Amino acid sequence: MKFAKNILCIGAGYVGGPTMAVIAAKCPDYKVTVVDINAERIRAWQTDELPIFEPGLLEVVQAARGRNLFFSTDIAAGIRSADIIFVSVNTPTKTFGHGAGMASDLQYWEKTAHEIEKYADGPKIIVEKSTLPVRTAEAMEHILQENKKGIHFEVVSNPEFLAEGSAVSDLLDPDRVLIGSRQSGPGLQAAQEIAAIFSRWVAKDRIITTNLWSAELSKLVANAFLAQRISSINAISALCEKTGADVGEISFAVGSDKRIGSRFLNASIGFGGSCFKKDILNLVYICRSYGLDEVADYWQAVVKMNEYQQERFVRMVIKEMFQTVVGKKVVLLGFAFKANTGDTRESPGIHVARKLLEERARLVVSDPQALENARKDLAGLAGVEYETDPYRAAVDAQAIAVITEWDVYKKLDFVRIFASMRKPAFVFDGRNILDHQQLFNIGFNVFPLGKPSLTHFK
Ligand code: NAD
Ligand code: UGA
Numbered sequence: 001m002k003f004a005k006n007i008l009c010i011g012a013g014y015v016g017g018p019t020m021a022v023i024a025a026k027c028p029d030y031k032v033t034v035v036d037i038n039a040e041r042i043r044a045w046q047t048d049e050l051p052i053f054e055p056g057l058l059e060v061v062q063a064a065r066g067r068n069l070f071f072s073t074d075i076a077a078g079i080r081s082a083d084i085i086f087v088s089v090n091t092p093t094k095t096f097g098h099g100a101g102m103a104s105d106l107q108y109w110e111k112t113a114h115e116i117e118k119y120a121d122g123p124k125i126i127v128e129k130s131t132l133p134v135r136t137a138e139a140m141e142h143i144l145q146e147n148k149k150g151i152h153f154e155v156v157s158n159p160e161f162l163a164e165g166s167a168v169s170d171l172l173d174p175d176r177v178l179i180g181s182r183q184s185g186p187g188l189q190a191a192q193e194i195a196a197i198f199s200r201w202v203a204k205d206r207i208i209t210t211n212l213w214s215a216e217l218s219k220l221v222a223n224a225f226l227a228q229r230i231s232s233i234n235a236i237s238a239l240c241e242k243t244g245a246d247v248g249e250i251s252f253a254v255g256s257d258k259r260i261g262s263r264f265l266n267a268s269i270g271f272g273g274s275c276f277k278k279d280i281l282n283l284v285y286i287c288r289s290y291g292l293d294e295v296a297d298y299w300q301a302v303v304k305m306n307e308y309q310q311e312r313f314v315r316m317v318i319k320e321m322f323q324t325v326v327g328k329k330v331v332l333l334g335f336a337f338k339a340n341t342g343d344t345r346e347s348p349g350i351h352v353a354r355k356l357l358e359e360r361a362r363l364v365v366s367d368p369q370a371l372e373n374a375r376k377d378l379a380g381l382a383g384v385e386y387e388t389d390p391y392r393a394a395v396d397a398q399a400i401a402v403i404t405e406w407d408v409y410k411k412l413d414f415v416r417i418f419a420s421m422r423k424p425a426f427v428f429d430g431r432n433i434l435d436h437q438q439l440f441n442i443g444f445n446v447f448p449l450g451k452p453s454l455t456h457f458k
Contacts, residue, residue, distance in 0.1 A: 003068065005029035007197075010112050012036035012045055012071060013344065014052055014274075015129060015160050016088035021060045022171040022394035026201045034072045035078045044070040053342040053369050056168040079119040084193065087112050088129035088160070093278045102285040104133050104278070125190045128157045131279055133286055134217040137180075154190035155182040157212050159219030164273065165340030177207045180215020187212075197456035205429060213444035219285045220387040224299055227276040229264040233304035237267040237450025238312060248432060267450045269352065269403065269430035270309040272337030272419040274345035277303055313351045313449070317401060317428050320447055325361035329397040329422075333390060334404025334431075335367040335374040342369035345415055347442070348430070349403040350377050357381050362435025366393040391416060405433045418442045424456070 007027075009020045010279030012034045024032040036042050044051035046065075050058055053415040059212060061069065072078060079085065089112055094105040095175055109130060116126060126144070137155045144153040149432045157180035162170040177198045181191035188209075195207050210218070219243070271277075280303050287296035337347035344350065347370075353363055363384045365374050371386045378384050387393040394400065394417045402409060410433055418425055425437050429448045436446045440454035447453045 004029040005031070005083045007035045007084045007086065009086040009088055009129070010036075010075065010076045010115075011090070011130070012041050012051075012163060012251075013088065013090065014054075015162065016053055016055055016086070016231060017045060017050070017052060018060075018167040018171060019088065019129065019160060019164065020086070021057065021064060021069060022168065023197060024064035024067075025060050027197060028064075030197070031068050031070070032335075033072055034077050035072050035075045036072070037075070038185060039073050042071045042073050053163070053340075054167045055340055058391070060168055075115060076119045078288070079124075080121055080333055082124060084125045085116060085129060085279055086127045086129045086158070091130045091132060091278075093281055099285055102281045102288075104282045104285075106132070106136070106139075109136070109143065110139070110143070111457070113140050115200070117147045120147065120153070121149065124154075124172045125151045125193060126153055126155045127194060128155065128216070129160055131159060131219050131223075131275065132216055132219070133214050133282055134201045136216060137212045137307075142263055148258050152255045153388075154182070154186050155212070156187070156190050156194055157215035158194055160401055161219075161222065164343050167351050171432035172201065174202060176208065177202050178215050178218055179207065180210045180212040180218075183211055184224070191402040197252065220279050220286075220314075223276055224283055224302065226264055227271055227298075227306070228281055228302045230266075230268065230271045231302045231309075233265045233267050234270065234309040234449075235305050237309070240450035244452060245450075246452070265433060266405075268309075268405075269313045269348040270306045272345070272347040272349075274343070277306070277346055310351045312354075312402075313348070313430055315354075315427070316447060317356065317399065317426075320361055320428075320445070320453075321399060321426060325356060325359045325399075327360065327362065328358055328399065329364060330399045330401060331364045331366060331390070331393045333366055333393075333400055333409055334370075334375075334406055335365050335400045336370035336404045336406075339404055339406045340369075342367075342371050342373060344373040346379055347377070347403070349374070352401065352403060352430075353378055353384065354381070358381055364393040364397065366390050367404065368408060370404075391420070395420045396422055397425075398422045399428065401428040402431050402433060405431040410435075414439055414442055414444070418444060 009016045020032050020034045024298045089108040092101050094103045140155045159419050172328045179191045179194050181187040191209050213358045251265040255265045284296045284300045333350040364387050385412045427443050427444045427446050432448050436448050445455040
């Protein structure tokens with residue numbers, strides 16, 4: 001079959017895979033190919049054991065795969081035949097050299113730029129899908145301009161706003177699609193070509209076009225604002241514990257103000273995920289590099305508060321269990337950084353597990369989707385067991401610490417769990433998802449976040 005356009009995506013990860021599957025589903029006349037250097041990942045995309053867990057993703061992939069959606073490791077061929085190339089490779093925090101621990105590691109990104117320059121034999125639109133420091137497009141342009149074939153490349157920015165666990169519905173019904181381009185004739189035309197893809201299923205007024213730098217920076221700012229809300233409510237949760245106020249009631253009262261809004265105000269053991277921390281640190285690094293130290297300090301506090309909240313949770317567990325967890329069995333209920341994903345990148349569970357193991361607790365990690373990743377995160381650490389079934393995990397345990405807000409945990413039979421545990425039995429609800437009064441009535445000593453604790457101790 002002859003396709004109207006060939007779209008390539010370099011990077012078959014959490015963003016590349018789902019985004020391209022949805023584009024393929026909505027644009028059956030476009031050929032969409034996703035390539036990656038990771039052959040194992042590509043193989044998994046070709047089977048029904050997809051490399052990532054996302055509700056509804058398999059159905060979308062199955063509908064388009066082999067029709068107009070293809071997965072391959074042949075990056076050179078993919079580049080040659082593409083009209084539009086999305087780049088969604090990883091951009092982690094640098095772990096070495098200048099800017100280590102703050103700046104984005106752009107080595108994977110730059111490698112793709114050189115590959116495009118090397119293999120391209122005709123004009124192409126290059127779409128930044130990865131989250132990048134503001135003005136990265138300029139570097140991409142400089143590399144591509146090195147080509148001796150006289151090829152014109154137009155670089156546009158189309159940052160992704162999907163959240164894991166809801167990737168498919170976010171892609172099908174996005175709040176907005178953002179496209180930044182040079183404000184020149186070819187730049188605006190390229191932006192229109194990308195807008196034409198999304199306008200197949202996204203209302204025109206939700207497709208925002210801006211200049212390149214605004215699009216790049218908006219992505220970092222959106223994540224910073226979201227994370228800031230979580231750190232703000234988490235900061236207040238600490239104050240609630242001192243004053244008898246209830247952070248859930250505060251979230252509701254404050255979030256009822258339409259100007260503030262109710263979402264992203266759930267107190268927690270802290271935000272995790274591959275992006276919030278990395279993107280804020282990157283923002284901080286960029287501000288510092290422009291000499292904007294006050295701005296940098298302001299945003300850095302969001303990350304600092306997140307670290308404080310994770311640490312505070314661990315300290316609460318130890319303190320309330322009579323200042324020692326040595327030899328005690330503690331169940332981590334959930335390990336993914338949020339519900340409905342198997343992803344554990346930057347999960348607060350990693351910090352909690354490491355700290356409790358340092359205190360010589362025995363851990364049982366339970367999660368419906370994330371145990372494979374948990375095993376990798378905690379590899380080499382003694383004293384950890386892995387158990388998918390929460391009931392089996394709880395047998396002989398002294399405490400349960402809720403790490404992830406999986407719905408299944410709200411419906412557990414805690415009478416049965418309590419009966420199988422050692423006494424006194426504790427619940428530390430790092431997500432405030434359980435019915436605390438009911439747990440107390442069963443016999444648990446209950447420690448929520450930012451709410452009064454409920455204990456049977458006189
Ligand atoms: P990921 O690690 O899951 O996937 C990236 C993929 O790129 C990997 O499979 C890797 O093998 C591949 N890759 C790296 N270099 C390559 C190269 N030279 N050629 C071909 N493939 C290469 O990462 P992700 O979570 O999909 O994130 C990708 C980007 O999107 C990041 O910049 C991230 O900040 C951003 N983002 C992520 C999310 C999310 O929810 N995970 C949401 C929005 C934006
Ligand atoms: C986040 C953003 O929501 C996406 O828009 C963005 O595209 C993405 O980062 C990215 O750039 O990678 P994600 O990290 O997948 O998405 O998930 P979120 O739903 O934002 O949750 C992030 C963390 O915050 C999780 O650990 C979650 O449990 C926590 N959280 C969220 C809270 O602690 N409280 C809340 O009220 C909301």
